[in-house]
Amino acid sequence: MSTRLLSASAPFILTVLVFLALAIALFIGLGQPPLQTLAALVQFAVGDSYSLSQTLAKTGPILLCALAAAVPGRLGLISVGAEGQLHAGAIAGTAIVLLAPTWPAPVLLPLMLLCAAAGGALYGYVPGLLRARLDVNETIVTLLMNYVSVLLVAALVFGPWRDPASQGWPATMQFPPAAVLPALPGSRIHLGLLLGVIAALALHVYFNHSRWADKVRILAGNRKVGETFGLSFGFWVIVLMSVGGALAGLAGISEVSAIQGRLQQSISLGYGLTGFLVSWLSRHQPLIILPVSLCVGGLVAGSDALQMFAKVPAASAVILQGLLFAAALAVPGLLARWRNAS
Amino acid sequence: MSTELIAILASWGIATLRSATPLIFATLGETLVQRVGIINLGTEGEMLLGACVGFAVGVATGNPWLGLTAGALAGATLSLLHAGLVLGAGANQIGSGLAVWMIALGATSYVGRTLVGQQVTPLPALGTDWTDGIPIIGEVLSQMTLAAPLALLAVIFAAWWLNQTRPGLHWKAVGESALVAAENGIRPTRVRVTAIMVGGLLAGFGGAILSVDYTQTWAQEMTKGRGLVAVGLVIVARWKPALVLPVCLLFGLTEVATLRLQSAGFELSPHLLGTAPYLVVLAVLVASHIFARRASAMPADLKAVFQ
Numbered sequence: 001m002s003t004r005l006l007s008a009s010a011p012f013i014l015t016v017l018v019f020l021a022l023a024i025a026l027f028i029g030l031g032q033p034p035l036q037t038l039a040a041l042v043q044f045a046v047g048d049s050y051s052l053s054q055t056l057a058k059t060g061p062i063l064l065c066a067l068a069a070a071v072p073g074r075l076g077l078i079s080v081g082a083e084g085q086l087h088a089g090a091i092a093g094t095a096i097v098l099l100a101p102t103w104p105a106p107v108l109l110p111l112m113l114l115c116a117a118a119g120g121a122l123y124g125y126v127p128g129l130l131r132a133r134l135d136v137n138e139t140i141v142t143l144l145m146n147y148v149s150v151l152l153v154a155a156l157v158f159g160p161w162r163d164p165a166s167q168g169w170p171a172t173m174q175f176p177p178a179a180v181l182p183a184l185p186g187s188r189i190h191l192g193l194l195l196g197v198i199a200a201l202a203l204h205v206y207f208n209h210s211r212w213a214d215k216v217r218i219l220a221g222n223r224k225v226g227e228t229f230g231l232s233f234g235f236w237v238i239v240l241m242s243v244g245g246a247l248a249g250l251a252g253i254s255e256v257s258a259i260q261g262r263l264q265q266s267i268s269l270g271y272g273l274t275g276f277l278v279s280w281l282s283r284h285q286p287l288i289i290l291p292v293s294l295c296v297g298g299l300v301a302g303s304d305a306l307q308m309f310a311k312v313p314a315a316s317a318v319i320l321q322g323l324l325f326a327a328a329l330a331v332p333g334l335l336a337r338w339r340n341a342s
Numbered sequence: 343m344s345t346e347l348i349a350i351l352a353s354w355g356i357a358t359l360r361s362a363t364p365l366i367f368a369t370l371g372e373t374l375v376q377r378v379g380i381i382n383l384g385t386e387g388e389m390l391l392g393a394c395v396g397f398a399v400g401v402a403t404g405n406p407w408l409g410l411t412a413g414a415l416a417g418a419t420l421s422l423l424h425a426g427l428v429l430g431a432g433a434n435q436i437g438s439g440l441a442v443w444m445i446a447l448g449a450t451s452y453v454g455r456t457l458v459g460q461q462v463t464p465l466p467a468l469g470t471d472w473t474d475g476i477p478i479i480g481e482v483l484s485q486m487t488l489a490a491p492l493a494l495l496a497v498i499f500a501a502w503w504l505n506q507t508r509p510g511l512h513w514k515a516v517g518e519s520a521l522v523a524a525e526n527g528i529r530p531t532r533v534r535v536t537a538i539m540v541g542g543l544l545a546g547f548g549g550a551i552l553s554v555d556y557t558q559t560w561a562q563e564m565t566k567g568r569g570l571v572a573v574g575l576v577i578v579a580r581w582k583p584a585l586v587l588p589v590c591l592l593f594g595l596t597e598v599a600t601l602r603l604q605s606a607g608f609e610l611s612p613h614l615l616g617t618a619p620y621l622v623v624l625a626v627l628v629a630s631h632i633f634a635r636r637a638s639a640m641p642a643d644l645k646a647v648f649q
Contacts, residue, residue, distance in 0.1 A: 078436050080440065130628060130631075134628060134631040134632060135631065136627060136628060136631050137577070139383075139436055140570065140573055140574045140577075140627070141624065141627070143383075143567070143570045144567065144570060144571065144574060144620050144623060144624055145620075145624070146567075147566065147567045147617070147620050148617045148620050148621065151613045151614070151616050151617045152613070152614070152617065154613040155611040155613035155614040155617075158611060158613060159611045159613075159614075273440070273444065276440065277440075277444075280437055313451075313452045313455070314451075315448040315449070315451040315452035316448065316452070317448070318444055318447050318448030318451070319444075319445060319448030319449055319452070320448075321444055321448075322441055322442075322443075322444030322445030322446075322447070322448055323445065325437070325440065325441035325444060326423065326427060326438075326441045326442075326445065329427050329431065329433035329434065329437050329438055329441060330426075330427055330430075330431040330433060331431075332431075333427075333430075333431030333432035333433055334430070334431045336432070337431070337432070
């Protein structure tokens with residue numbers, strides 16, 4: 001065990017420790033026995049096969065949304081638009097199912113995924129185009145566009161897409177079996193998760209072993225240098241924002257098809273922002289995003305179950321994510337400061 | 343012009359002003375923060391916390407002014423987290439703002455559970471028995487509270503302070519270059535912490551006005567991106583406090599128009615109409631990039647954050 005390895009992993013270990021300390025402080029603040037609550041959180045995340053299945057069900061959309069932030073992130077773009085792209089993908093994917101509900105699964109399923117990816121991609125293309133052509137800040141545009149597509153989903157399920165048979169509940173009709181993503185029997189582990197894993201592996205290969213990836217790396221390092229080599233920053237902004245959007249769109253239709261069985265409001269538990277957090281923690285590295293998605297998926301699923309069985313509020317999941325984010329932002333800088341001082 | 347038309351215009355004007363007031367405070371705060379070279383997406387969280395704490399204190403004490411004060415202080419306190427992460431730990435400003443937002447989102451949805459459906463004592467209307475008899479003016483005053491005039495005063499004061507006073511000059515100098523400012527005896531970190539806190543104070547106050555004065559209810563995530571809208575509108579207002587007023591009024595006008603279309607029985611989904619304020623903000627943001635040269639107005643130290 002060399003000291004070099006130790007010092008390289010110090011920020012990570014310290015971040016986890018600071019986060020645990022903050023989580024304990026939160027549970028004390030909520031009047032819960034901190035260590036038992038923490039143990040129960042882990043138990044509810046990975047304790048048995050049911051918990052694990054819940055955790056994996058949350059991991060799928062978080063993973064795809066994290067990749068949606070990571071792809072533009074490789075160019076130094078800060079896209080916080082996965083939530084909106086997820087909803088756009090859900091709308092586009094649902095549209096084809098409502099249009100052709102009787103088509104057989106081998107046709108309908110791929111078409112549905114393709115439409116969802118296209119819907120998400122379009123929703124990433126717009127901020128990408130604005131950034132590329134007019135230099136409009138992509139962070140602000142994606143954040144504002146999130147509210148628009150969430151409202152569009154509401155407008156559709158309260159309006160033209162509402163199923164009259166649903167007795168006033170704002171939702172589309174139940175998806176036909178041909179439009180439901182295959183899942184492992186008796187679990188909520190569905191094709192969406194597999195797509196996310198494949199995408200992560202593919203992106204890893206792409207980002208590390210392709211000629212295009214070198215172009216992105218050069219442009220991300222120094223835009224002016226890249227452009228003197230004849231690389232187009234704007235082109236890559238548009239491409240990467242669209243690809244990111246497509247991945248989040250897949251997360252959207254997966255939730256609709258495999259988890260909810262129909263389009264309705266609240267298809268996302270804030271997966272967009274959670275995915276952004278995961279991508280940030282993983283420094284936009286697809287191979288690191290995989291395990292981190294699983295951990296944060298466990299955190300979300302675990303605190304979801306905690307509120308049902310213990311008196312821990314549902315909101316603690318969001319607070320814990322915020323604290324994790326704050327810890328990850330604070331630790332490296334403070335550590336560097338402390339090292340410089342000593 | 344007929345009295346009727348004036349009355350209609352006055353009613354739209356007041357409604358627009360009231361809808362824009364929370365946003366004016368938040369955008370003004372964010373403008374001051376960005377003028378010292380810091381971007382704070384946590385404005386959304388600070389507004390939300392201000393709305394929640396302000397409403398809670400307003401309900402508990404029965405005094406709306408105490409609620410507004412508490413909301414402002416809550417916003418300023420939360421903004422210290424952003425200041426600590428960005429200035430203390432050198433963290434990425436966008437990331438830090440989002441962390442602040444997440445924490446506020448979770449905390450307010452927990453604290454706010456008991457506030458749903460509660461009644462708050464609103465701010466008193468400006469009209470008195472004495473003014474009620476005056477046509478139009480009496481009507482206007484009876485529909486207004488002190489919140490909107492306060493927002494106008496805040497804008498005027500901030501514009502004067504930033505451009506005409508020595509500390510204001512220091513703030514602008516820090517935003518242009520912290521290094522040069524430090525060489526001239528200004529302490530940039532101190533200025534930036536102060537600005538972030540003033541921004542938090544104004545965002546919290548704006549949030550509290552939203553819940554205590556404007557909607558007079560608490561709902562989870564009730565700011566609905568107003569704090570993020572504020573960050574976008576700062577760019578449209580070209581980092582000038584005086585321009586905060588017209589751009590926020592445009593947002594207010596859009597919101598009032600959508601609300602009035604709905605109550606007029608207009609056959610369009612309220613959710614679809616609800617997208618209009620965001621689309622208008624996006625449209626003016628894009629238009630401002632097409633028609634105005636941004637680089638000249640943007641504080642130089644802020645450019646590094648945006649790259």
